[in-house]
Amino acid sequence: MTVTREKVLAALSRVEDPDLKKDLVTLGMIQGLEVASDAISFKVVLTTPACPLKEVIKNNCLEALREDFGDSLKVNILMTANVTTARADGPLLPKVKNIVAIASGKGGVGKSTTASNLAVALALSGAKVGLIDADISGPSIPTMFNVEAEQPSVRQEDGKNIIMPVEQYGVKLMSIGFLTPAEAAVVWRGPMASSALKQFISDVDWGELDYLLIDLPPGTSDIHLTMVQTVPVTGVVIVTTPQKVALADATKGLTMFRQPQINVPILGVVENMAYFTPEELPENKYYLFGKDGGLKLAERFEVPFLGGIPIVQSIRESGDSGYPAVFKSGVTEGAYRDLAESVARQIAIRNASKNKTEVVQVNP
């Protein structure tokens, strides 16, 4: 068969994005197509660099082309990505494509540890990532990124102070911990904490980002409401342990975001401390806090289960030493990279299938 542009596109329109359930041509993912008599080249522009289906999609393209043109056609495919967004226009953070909240009901379940490793794993995949530490009264992000001594620089723009985020491991960071002495017991009234979060959103030069993660305080607080009333939130990642008390609190957190007047999509549930595994014997699993609690929570509320992270000593050590566990090879690296893929995938599905993300209007 002679190779023409139309015939190539016809072959590629039989290849579906398995998540978005539409073909690559309709989705506009095939770009830069060059056609010669015995060779073609094109780009497949995925919805996230952390796409877990990259190889599957590439192989399906090659297979469709082979079916129509045989083995002699030389095919050069460049797999690339342009992270999608579904946010409505607004004055704040216009160049940030997705704002993603990381929430838990109970404290100490590993929300900040999960947020840090997720941020780094997304950055390692090639995405532009920022992380706001909105846990104003207990900021732990500076420690987890080994930047406790850093102070963000400030520049003047139109008479206004603009704060430059601290950057570490490819992630832009902002935390109240950069602005107050580490040992100071700062007691924040609700409105003060909320105005600190607003400042992190409006006065920090975040630049262009694919994902801006917001590490929320535990529970349901004023900060949660401030966030959804200030910026359009793509969705929420709920972190819980499999333990009954943690699940009960996670349920409260989840249902808060589900309330009709808030209605922010839940991207899914992460089960942290899902099981203990000795690092030298990773096939042995001990379910210290119960089994599959996070999975069952996800099933009950019909939201995606984003994955389980084991409890291992090196995750705690990595948090304390400020060198995220995702950098360590083995079980932890795999778990966090898989988590980043799941989260990025759910964001892409959300952006393709739901309404635009808007700032929430909550009536007093």
Ligand SMILES: Nc1ncnc2c1ncn2[C@@H]1O[C@H](COP(=O)(O)OP(=O)(O)OP(=O)(O)O)[C@@H](O)[C@H]1O
């Ligand atoms: N998967 C894990 N394996 C081992 N230790 C973990 C794991 N996840 C978290 N930890 C440890 O548990 C403690 C609590 O974690 P973290 O600070 O992330 O919780 P949190 O939910 O953000 O807490 P809070 O918001 O209440 O301050 C930390 O010492 C952290 O190193």
